[in-house]
Amino acid sequence: MARALSEAVLGEIARLRGLYPEPRSALLPALHAAQEEAGYLTEAAMEDVGRTLGVPLTEVVSVATFYEMFHLERPGRHHIRICTNLSCYLNGCDRVLEHLCGRLGVRPGETTPDGRVTVEAVQCLAACEEAPVLLIDAERHPRVSPAALDDLLARLA
Amino acid sequence: MPRPLLTRHLGRPGRERIDAYLETGGYQAASTALRDLTPEKIVEIVEASGLRGRGGAGFPAGRKWKLTPKREGEARYLVVNADESEPGTFKDRTLIEQDPHQLLEGMLIAAYANQVHQAFVYLRGEFFAGYDRLRGALADAYARGYFGRNILGTGFDLEVVIHRGAGAYICGEETALLESLEGKRGFPRLKPPYYPAVKGLYGQPTVLNNVETLAHIPHIIALGVDGYRAYGPPVLYSVSGHVLDPGVKELPIGTPLREIIFEHAGGLRPGRTLKALFPGGSSSAILTAEHLDTPADFEPLAKLGSMLGSSAIIVMDDTTCMPAVIRRTVEFYRDESCGKCTPCREGTIWLSQILDRILLGRGRMEDLDLLDGIARNMTGTCFCPLGESVPPSLRASLRHFHEEYEHHIKTGACDVRPVAAAGA
Numbered sequence A: 001m002a003r004a005l006s007e008a009v010l011g012e013i014a015r016l017r018g019l020y021p022e023p024r025s026a027l028l029p030a031l032h033a034a035q036e037e038a039g040y041l042t043e044a045a046m047e048d049v050g051r052t053l054g055v056p057l058t059e060v061v062s063v064a065t066f067y068e069m070f071h072l073e074r075p076g077r078h079h080i081r082i083c084t085n086l087s088c089y090l091n092g093c094d095r096v097l098e099h100l101c102g103r104l105g106v107r108p109g110e111t112t113p114d115g116r117v118t119v120e121a122v123q124c125l126a127a128c129e130e131a132p133v134l135l136i137d138a139e140r141h142p143r144v145s146p147a148a149l150d151d152l153l154a155r156l157a
Numbered sequence B: 001m002p003r004p005l006l007t008r009h010l011g012r013p014g015r016e017r018i019d020a021y022l023e024t025g026g027y028q029a030a031s032t033a034l035r036d037l038t039p040e041k042i043v044e045i046v047e048a049s050g051l052r053g054r055g056g057a058g059f060p061a062g063r064k065w066k067l068t069p070k071r072e073g074e075a076r077y078l079v080v081n082a083d084e085s086e087p088g089t090f091k092d093r094t095l096i097e098q099d100p101h102q103l104l105e106g107m108l109i110a111a112y113a114n115q116v117h118q119a120f121v122y123l124r125g126e127f128f129a130g131y132d133r134l135r136g137a138l139a140d141a142y143a144r145g146y147f148g149r150n151i152l153g154t155g156f157d158l159e160v161v162i163h164r165g166a167g168a169y170i171c172g173e174e175t176a177l178l179e180s181l182e183g184k185r186g187f188p189r190l191k192p193p194y195y196p197a198v199k200g201l202y203g204q205p206t207v208l209n210n211v212e213t214l215a216h217i218p219h220i221i222a223l224g225v226d227g228y229r230a231y232g233p234p235v236l237y238s239v240s241g242h243v244l245d246p247g248v249k250e251l252p253i254g255t256p257l258r259e260i261i262f263e264h265a266g267g268l269r270p271g272r273t274l275k276a277l278f279p280g281g282s283s284s285a286i287l288t289a290e291h292l293d294t295p296a297d298f299e300p301l302a303k304l305g306s307m308l309g310s311s312a313i314i315v316m317d318d319t320t321c322m323p324a325v326i327r328r329t330v331e332f333y334r335d336e337s338c339g340k341c342t343p344c345r346e347g348t349i350w351l352s353q354i355l356d357r358i359l360l361g362r363g364r365m366e367d368l369d370l371l372d373g374i375a376r377n378m379t380g381t382c383f384c385p386l387g388e389s390v391p392p393s394l395r396a397s398l399r400h401f402h403e404e405y406e407h408h409i410k411t412g413a414c415d416v417r418p419v420a421a422a423g424a
Helices: A007-019 A023-038 A044-052 A058-065 A086-090 A093-104 A146-154 B017-023 B028-035 B041-050 B062-065 B091-098 B100-113 B129-143 B174-181 B213-231 B255-265 B300-302 B324-335 B343-361 B366-378 B390-400 B400-409
Strands: A079-084 A117-122 A133-136 A139-141 B077-084 B118-123 B149-150 B156-164 B206-210 B234-241 B247-252 B276-277 B312-317
Touching: A007 A023, A007 A044, A023 A044, A023 A058, A044 A058, A058 B091, A079 A093, A079 B213, A086 B234, A086 B312, A086 B324, A093 A117, A139 B118, A139 B129, A146 B234, B017 B100, B017 B129, B017 B312, B028 B100, B028 B213, B028 B366, B041 B062, B041 B100, B041 B213, B062 B206, B062 B276, B077 B100, B077 B174, B077 B213, B091 B100, B091 B129, B091 B213, B091 B234, B100 B118, B100 B129, B100 B156, B100 B247, B118 B129, B118 B174, B129 B156, B129 B312, B234 B255, B234 B343, B247 B255, B255 B312, B276 B324, B276 B390, B324 B343, B324 B400, B343 B390, B343 B400, B366 B390, B390 B400
Parallel strands: A079 A117, B077 B118, B077 B206, B118 B156, B234 B312
Antiparallel strands: A079 A133, A133 A139, B149 B156, B234 B247, B276 B312
């Protein structure tokens, strides 16, 4: 049967499985590993994960859809997560979000038509001393103003 | 005021490297604990220190360890709650990113005290930088023999797995966290059993501690109970919102709110006055300027109907629209509700709909009683603390700022300068 995941990722999932007293505990880390490969989780990839860990596909999907960081559709090449919770709200995140969406022509939760950027309004990122704060992919950017955001966008590939 | 203890080395470049940590006496407390102290003695010391859980509930740390049954041949686990996501709270993330070995040393002592040989750090999925730092630090600590087999030649074994979450506030609730760690949806468990200490991960005794709680442990062992308590005892306040110098402030527990905000967090922007604050994250009832002389400690805040919680102080000045802040808070709990119980799932939706219409100028006077009634009916009826977190701030805002809600309803407009115009 054709595999969706590469041998490297399947090997990594097998390694993860060995770290836990019960294999199913490796489900979240395995989904992270699978998602890293393709950028999102296809049904075939989730099937591979389930087969490796002994978890039925329906349960893999049930878990994958519970957590916000797992994507079942292809996101943009870059992922901008902007916090819209209290401390960021008090420090003007709504203006930054509006500016961001205006510049990219998307609404929160959407991806630009060219597949470059996904914008997501997210919950408190536990970096309130840097409000308003956002994540571009894995990197956190503190005290972002609309002007600073323009610079950050210009640097995105 | 005593020097900072937990935050003394924060912000120093290269602090995550094990040599930098060892240079300042790092891992000496763990070495003393494993070589010279019995597990029972450590539990006793931690209990005498008065340390209370820093995740929000404030359960005495030593008593939690004492509650954990230590039967021979039975698997026990240590799980670190590093899923920090209570709005306004950022002390744990700071500790993980800027002094990861302090946490690891606390874990090692906690594991030895509870005779645990397998530990998990449930790390918030969005903590990308924290994951890299902690993973690197753990690898170094393994290489130097502080983890793994026969630690420091004492015969004690401990394996540590860093487990990334994937975005779900509910997983900060300890039983939901355990479900998630078992590879399931993060639904909170039915109680009883009340304590994961007795029946936790895979149904086994599980010591579940918050990051900051564990970061205190090496200092308690190094300084002894009296030496440690001479520092306050210390606590980490996360201060943010409308203050000039937001950040993690390590201060003696019980420091008055006024001192924390105006002396340690830079006070407010020029010309502004304090309107309201959350003393313990968005789950705590908001307070006003008249409460500023209250010590930021468990009992004094509970007496006001609020709580210390995760000691996240969110400050709001007079440019803040309170109904808008409460709407943002309610929307958060609405979006993060797991949907398992009706009061939380439906209550948060109804509340946000009513707040929407008030803020859109379509509110009715009877909406204010309706908001309060829904909040009252959610109190004590939700399955877990998530739903219970909604009523306190909402009801306090209705008490303290009733005329502001009325103004929105009567005029369809806000009578404060909007937040956005105030600038950052």
